[in-house]
Amino acid sequence: MDAPFFNTVDRIEFEGPESDNPLAFRWYDADRVVAGRSMRDHLRFASCYWHSFNWNGSDIFGDGSLDRPWLHDGDPIAAAEAKMAVAFEFFEKLTVPFWCFHDLDIAPEGHSFKDTAANIDHMVDLAAGYQERTGVELLWGTAKLFGHPRFMAGAATNPDPEVFAYAAGQVAHCMNATHRLGGHNYVLWGGREGYETLLNTDMKRELDQLGRFFNMVVEHKHAIGFEGMILIEPKPFEPTKHQYDYDVAAVHAFLQRYGLADEVKVNIEVNHATLAGHDFAHEIAAAVTAGIFGSIDANAGDDRLGWDVDRFPVSVEQMTLGMLEILRGGGFTSGGLNFDAKLRRQSIARDDLFHAHIGGMDTMARALLAAASIIESGELDRFRDDRYSGWSEPLGTSMLAGDHTLAGLHERAFGAGEPMPISGRQEHLENLVARHIERAR
Numbered sequence: 001m002d003a004p005f006f007n008t009v010d011r012i013e014f015e016g017p018e019s020d021n022p023l024a025f026r027w028y029d030a031d032r033v034v035a036g037r038s039m040r041d042h043l044r045f046a047s048c049y050w051h052s053f054n055w056n057g058s059d060i061f062g063d064g065s066l067d068r069p070w071l072h073d074g075d076p077i078a079a080a081e082a083k084m085a086v087a088f089e090f091f092e093k094l095t096v097p098f099w100c101f102h103d104l105d106i107a108p109e110g111h112s113f114k115d116t117a118a119n120i121d122h123m124v125d126l127a128a129g130y131q132e133r134t135g136v137e138l139l140w141g142t143a144k145l146f147g148h149p150r151f152m153a154g155a156a157t158n159p160d161p162e163v164f165a166y167a168a169g170q171v172a173h174c175m176n177a178t179h180r181l182g183g184h185n186y187v188l189w190g191g192r193e194g195y196e197t198l199l200n201t202d203m204k205r206e207l208d209q210l211g212r213f214f215n216m217v218v219e220h221k222h223a224i225g226f227e228g229m230i231l232i233e234p235k236p237f238e239p240t241k242h243q244y245d246y247d248v249a250a251v252h253a254f255l256q257r258y259g260l261a262d263e264v265k266v267n268i269e270v271n272h273a274t275l276a277g278h279d280f281a282h283e284i285a286a287a288v289t290a291g292i293f294g295s296i297d298a299n300a301g302d303d304r305l306g307w308d309v310d311r312f313p314v315s316v317e318q319m320t321l322g323m324l325e326i327l328r329g330g331g332f333t334s335g336g337l338n339f340d341a342k343l344r345r346q347s348i349a350r351d352d353l354f355h356a357h358i359g360g361m362d363t364m365a366r367a368l369l370a371a372a373s374i375i376e377s378g379e380l381d382r383f384r385d386d387r388y389s390g391w392s393e394p395l396g397t398s399m400l401a402g403d404h405t406l407a408g409l410h411e412r413a414f415g416a417g418e419p420m421p422i423s424g425r426q427e428h429l430e431n432l433v434a435r436h437i438e439r440a441r
């Protein structure tokens with residue numbers, strides 16, 4: 001394979017909204033300061049290894065369509081090395097500050113745990129060198145606990161304790177690798193932590209196993225001095241019929257039940273939110289409210305397809321509503337926007353990977369500008385504050401302070417008269433959002 005792989009593309013530059021150059025940013029201007037932070041620091045973009053470099057374009061009916069020679073040529077280690085060279089060429093040309101990986105994206109699985117661990121260590125050494133040379137940092141690492149048939153009945157929730165123990169060893173190894181690479185977070189997505197049928201499943205037992213597993217992850221984090229955040233990525237189903245980490249609310253209840261609410265936060269994926277029947281913005285607001293907002297897997301679903309299609313984000317409106325909740329929550333700390341997104345199967349030109357990411361980054365940058373402008377104008381928050389203003393009056397404050405009983409309010413109701421409704425003004429507020437999207441420059 002000849003280097004460079006993306007030989008028709010140079011470093012992507014910001015050229016502004018009037019540019020017609022499809023290989024330039026029109027909105028993402030990394031150094032531009034918006035609401036007190038550079039766009040680079042607000043958005044903290046990451047590119048993911050698995051969809052971009054490990055997936056060959058296959059789907060359940062068809063074989064690989066994409067030009068990814070390292071996936072089928074030669075010795076597995078040499079192929080993994082070639083893949084990493086291409087990945088870092090891509091990150092550098094795209095100017096993304098972060099990347100994300102699964103252990104088995106960067107290294108081939110060997111014949112034993114020991115072989116696999118050695119492969120991972122070798123590739124982590126190489127990755128450390130690439131990070132050093134390019135300045136690209138690791139947003140998060142994660143272990144692939146759902147691909148191999150040993151995990152078909154789950155990893156931590158497996159009925160066989162040997163599988164639980166294997167998964168624990170694999171996660172420890174991957175956490176050590178993430179720590180060595182200076183990862184800002186460590187992610188756990190429970191791809192097969194769920195069930196197909198209750199006929200063969202002991203739910204209580206499986207939840208207790210998962211609770212113990214996550215506690216071991218937190219203990220290990222402290223034992224090795226890893227300062228990144230531990231994140232759980234909720235998803236309602238797929239590949240399992242029912243997954244325990246269904247949505248943010250389910251994860252929050254789980255964390256509280258197992259004593260983890262101060263140690264673990266969430267990585268919210270757009271398409272997982274919509275599969276759970278929620279808006280993306282709802283999941284962020286739920287996490288911010290619970291104090292567990294961590295990071296985002298930025299992608300988009302399809303209105304008519306009921307699975308995780310992982311398109312690149314294209315809707316400025318959807319992302320503006322998401323960014324609004326992120327900014328209201330104070331913005332990212334350890335987290336960022338990881339493009340857990342993949343090309344369509346027919347996008348087989350090498351530079352399609354750039355077009356996809358450029359579109360996603362510009363969409364998010366426009367969303368940031370619009371959300372920041374909504375917050376700066378203060379109109380929306382003023383309206384919302386007014387809507388609840390009664391709660392600052394004597395009746396509201398005394399009820400919340402516990403100065404009333406149901407019986408007391410029963411007595412009051414006889415003389416109080418009918419409450420006066422006010423307009424919720426939803427359409428007015430939707431127009432306000434539209435105006436900020438139109439004008440944000």
Ligand code: XLS
Nearest residue numbers: 142189233269297308340
């Ligand atoms: C799958 C998940 C996965 C995680 C990482 O739907 O989104 O890609 O982000 O294991």
Ligand code: NI
Nearest residue numbers: 233269297340
């Ligand atoms: Ni994801």
Ligand code: NI
Nearest residue numbers: 269272308340
């Ligand atoms: Ni996903």
